[in-house]
Amino acid sequence: MPRDLHELPKLRDSLSYLYLEHGHIEQDTLSVQFIDKAGRIPIPAASLAALLLGPGTTITHAAVKALADNGCSIVWCGEDGVRCYAQGSGETRRAYHVLKQAALVCDPSRREQVVRRMYELRFDHRLPEGLSLPQVRGLEGVRVRTAYARASQEFGVPWRGRRYDRSNWGQSDPINRALSAANACLNGICHAAIVSAGYSPALGFIHTGKQLSFVYDIADLYKVELTVPVAFRVTAEGTVNLESRARQECRRVFKEARLLDRIVPDIEWLLDVPVEVPEYSEDVDADAACPTPLWEALLGEEDGVSDGGDDSGEGAGVAAG
Structure with missing residues (x-):
């Protein structure tokens, strides 16, 4: 059951x-x-x-x-x-959030509103009026480079840029390996939160074209605050068991920063852009086998029936030709 x-x-x-x-x-x-x-x-x-x-x-x-x-x-x-x-799956069976996410992604004007909100959340203040998206992205690049330079100076770890060879992981310098390990942990937490709240990891606004595009969008909100300091700190302490120590430090820092408290509310604020999304009364979180409603365009004036399947996802409501 x-x-x-x-x-x-x-x-x-x-x-x-x-x-x-x-x-x-x-x-x-x-x-x-x-x-x-x-x-x-x-x-x-x-x-x-x-x-x-x-x-x-x-x-x-x-x-x-x-x-x-x-x-x-x-x-x-x-x-x-x-x-x-x-x-795997998350903590909801409802489709409302992913329907809204898809509606926003597919509307260029509303998508731009979400993108601007994402950058504002990274900067922690409203952006000046009149900036184009390439200009905003340029400001974000300056912010990230400044964060790396500041962390390098604070922890005494040399920084030569974000680079590593995916086919030869061990040849990357320690700080880049620590950053990759810390960012992977952050991606995993953001991925879990996104799926848990019923959003799609694939429907990104800034990133696009991959099954994890939205994960990258959300993880980027927190990297400068959380994973950049973690990576530089653990690298400064030594390179033995570097990736393992980066993961352990991420767990501690994520808890202190109450990251899981923040991700879903941040997503809700980012996507709080008016758009028409159908809502259904069925509580599929309480009953996984609740019959699935049909798209309204398929229904006549006297219809209003749900999918006739015996279980969720069974397409018995589709007539044979």
């Missing part, structure tokens, strides 16, 4: 993320557990926002179901959390 998603804790009350690699995850009688050569470790499925699965992990169908039922987003990623390969 699918769980009523209203029973789950709010995202802001959840733990941020857990990264695991080289082990097996299964559901036993009491909990989801991670098993490796060191033993068995329970995973707090009901209070975890995102589970990041690195190389060498296997997971059973029952464990995936338990995590999904508890609103824990599963992200399959590369070593040290760098790169995302696949994702």
Whole structure:
């Protein structure tokens, strides 16, 4: 029986993320557990926002179901959390948010309003009137370069620019590896929040064309504040276990900054641009098998029926030709 998603804790009350690699995850009688050569470790499925699965992990169908039922987003990623390969589901079954997101993305005027809001949130103040988007992007470039230079001076870590070879990770300099590891953690948390709130990770406003475009949009709101200082600080402390220490420091900093409290409200403010979006009365979060409404254009004046399928997603309402 699918769980009523209203029973789950709010995202802001959840733990941020857990990264695991080289082990097996299964559901036993009491909990989801991670098993490796060191033993068995329970995973707090009901209070975890995102589970990041690195190389060498296997997971059973029952464990995936338990995590999904508890609103824990599963992200399959590369070593040290760098790169995302696949994702699981979040804490809502409603489509309203993604419909609104799609309506805004597909309207150039409204999309520009959202983009300007994104830059204003990064700058923490309203932008001057009359600036073109390329001009705004130029100001953002100055802001980011200044942040890198300031962190380099503060922590005494040389900075030669943001560059690394994806095909030869180990040849990157330590600060770039630390930045990539920290940003991967941030992407994972933003990804989990986006999916949990019912938005699409693919429908970006600044970034576009990839399945994670909106994740990059949202993560960029917090990089200068959170991951840039983390990366420079852990690099200044030494290069042994650098990526692991960057992840651990991210977990601490994300908690102190109450990041999970902020992401969804920030998204709601960013997308608070008037646009017409259909709303439906069915509470699919309480009942996963609730019949699906049909697009209004398919209905006659005396219609008003829902999809005749026995389960959500079954297309019994489509007539055969």
